[in-house]
Amino acid sequence: MAIRMPALIFRRRAAAAAPKPIQQYLAGLSTAVEHVIPEDNGHIAGGEENKKRWVELPPFAPLDANATARAISRGDGGEGACSNATAIRWVRHCCPHVPASLVQKLFRLRKVKKNLVTADTSSTDSITLQLRLRRVSAKDELVPGDILFLPVNIQESSVTEKTKKFGNKNEIDFLRDLEIYKDRAIIVLNKPPGMPVQGGVGIKNSIDILAPMFENGSSEVPRLGTQQVLQRKYVALVIGRPRHPKGLLSAPLAKVVLQDGRSERLTVCAGSNTASVQDALTEYRVIESFPQGYTWLELFPRTGRKHQLRVHCAEVLGTPIVGDYKYGRQAHQNWMPLPMPQTIDKEMLKKRKLPFGLTLGGGSVAEQQPQLHLHCKQMILPDISAAMQQLRSSDADHDFSDLEKLSFVAPLPLHMQLSWKILLSVGK
Template identity: 35%
Template sequence: MRATKFNFLSRASASAAPVIRVSNNIARLGTTKEGPKPRQLLSLPPFPAQLIPSLFRGSDAPLRVTAVSWLKHYFADVPGSVIQLHFNKGLVQMECSNPRCLSGDENKMAPLRKISPNVVMEAGSKIYVPVSIVESRISKRFDTIPSGTLYPNADEIEYLQRLVMYKDSAILVLNKPPKLPVKGNLPVHNSLDALAAAALSYGRDDGPKLVHRLDRESSGIHLMGRSKESIAQLLWLFSDTRKAKTSSKTWDDACAATTQKFWALVIGSPKEKEGVIRAPLSKVLLSDGKTERIIIADPSGIEASQEAITEYRVLGPTINGCSWIELCPRTGRKHQLRVHCAEALGTPIVGDYKYGWYMHSKWKQMPRVDVEPTSGKPYKLRRPEGLDVQKGSVLSKVPLLHLHFRELMLPNVAKFLEVFSEGPVDKHSTVATKKDVLRFVAPMPSHMKISWNLMSSYLV
């Protein structure tokens, strides 16, 4: 009896022995760290002895239900890829039916073993899965986020809501900052479409949807639709088929007023102060076999191409080897403005190293003497005070892309959807008093504001 008591005390004292820990070159006494906490498991009901065969397979075929089929049937609203991922990670377990594994204590859970998705279920078999498989079905509108687990925190939600310039029942207008991707893919987790679904739904079941895209490095007005009807109207509005007239003259006039204006700072200055660029674009694959590039289509017409039209206007003189121009795209092709500026006008956009790397390598980024257009006297570029030149402006060593979606005019989609649904509207009603056309102007990002302040003395 004494020996038993002695052994028990010795084991207790050994388990409570202090451990020396070293942190920041300082040794301290402490207790042993606790082991990893057990994963919270969810137990499925025992597999029933009798099932309706048509739930899994044809009624005429013999019933043979696998573990993955049973989980997909039980969690019908969880994507199959999520269930398969739990199997791949070895997180799906089943009670061990081997009598040698069972303990004599009836209250103690039987040992668990990992199973593969092809294990055939037997009557009474009980499966355990982590609670994470249930958390994945909380809201389907977050499935667009590639990671499957990312959800914007309070700071990200507040940040995105500060970008909202306008909101009604049909559309949502934001001022997108540079470097924020619009459309996500596997390596991109913080794209605007994914985060907006969670942060900009404003109590609706579905978040806003993309109707047009901006490049990751571009900034400015970003339009999103909030309902199926408005999304369909906006997609039609920005497509090439909108040339066709409708039965509503008011709607046609509002569509004709649709205007997109981009401001860009380009290296050099176009030969003509204003004009229209009609240069079709085609997509080519570079020699590495992975990188895609947009180029002006060959006149021979051998490669597939798309029509691309851009109106432009020079806003001021050439200062520091650069000039501001206004771009109005009449078609919406990928990288249309960047390619037209670099290849058609020969004046690539500042910060566009993909299509203007050669001009950037030749362009000296330093204050230089230019001539004022009014007096003809030398004009020296003013340097800003402080460290503002390091924020991606025209004077920084590596400037950011200077392309900004500044102004947008489009029909008041919310008003016209009400008119179309209600029929003829009295001229004194609240719907009739709303504007037919909406206009939005987005302020420039900080790096373009600095460049603008440096070079805007003689802008027209």
């Protein structure tokens, strides 16, 4: 389950030039594979009509041989030098002119493959080595000699082409109502719970797929971008009560892979030798605690690590967030819904269907399966539009020290509003 982050930022493209096919970005790479390559599941990755489907990247080699040698001489096995050995880093190294957004999209859509050499014993004369391809994830570690393959028929405009067919008035009006702020540089949205931010396999609608609908016929396509955020304030309802009313959580996070080999989760790093460790800082403050065993927290992430708030709440504070079944699974095994007070407005209890398959209503602490109770309440960022205007001016010296800060506040989603009222009413 992904974090519900209602306040999102879009950055408009500087120019409205037509998107280029990926072939133009890959023109300088090694030759395209001329033969038919089967997928790992036995299906043919191409055909007579599509023999040049795959572009072969150079075999992976450590980017810094000297650093590898030094790491091995220190006795750490070269782990320090292999931090750049992920699949996405190698693609970016080999394809420096491919936009980062396009590279990430290729991985999300499972379009990046890796060679898998198998022995074909069907022939009675000799054993034949056959090249097969299997999907590779962005953060998969490569070993020297691994070869990655990119499709040559993926265009950056594919998302835009899909959304051009989109024209339901109710859905368009729904998207426009999500806008909190809009100027020449950015669009700030109040993302509804349940709508993914990024598209991928099995995801029909997401914020980045629907982004062109926020431009009202403009040829400029907005794109996701939260790099300029100065500060975020989250509100969360957690199970239990922290020992201290406020503090700073400094707990590095590490990725672990579960036994099935596919799913993964983050955990607080137990030692310095754990791979993929990232520092993570979170400031927190207790808003209010309730005798039913719940606490409302205010969370200020000082770093932007994946699932940082969820892991810190569950593993450091010992108070998992309500509705977080990934990091708070044990706390939800014996979940008991709170009774619904008679004083609750009946209108808040009605469930209504929204566009894109979303539902309004339900998911509070009175439900058997509550939704995730984590909400980005406030976002502060610099006035990017004013900064861009300064850059366009003739003045050679640009001073951004006194640049105005923009603050945006998003209301709590309905299920969190309802939980707040329930907790205030129960026990009175």
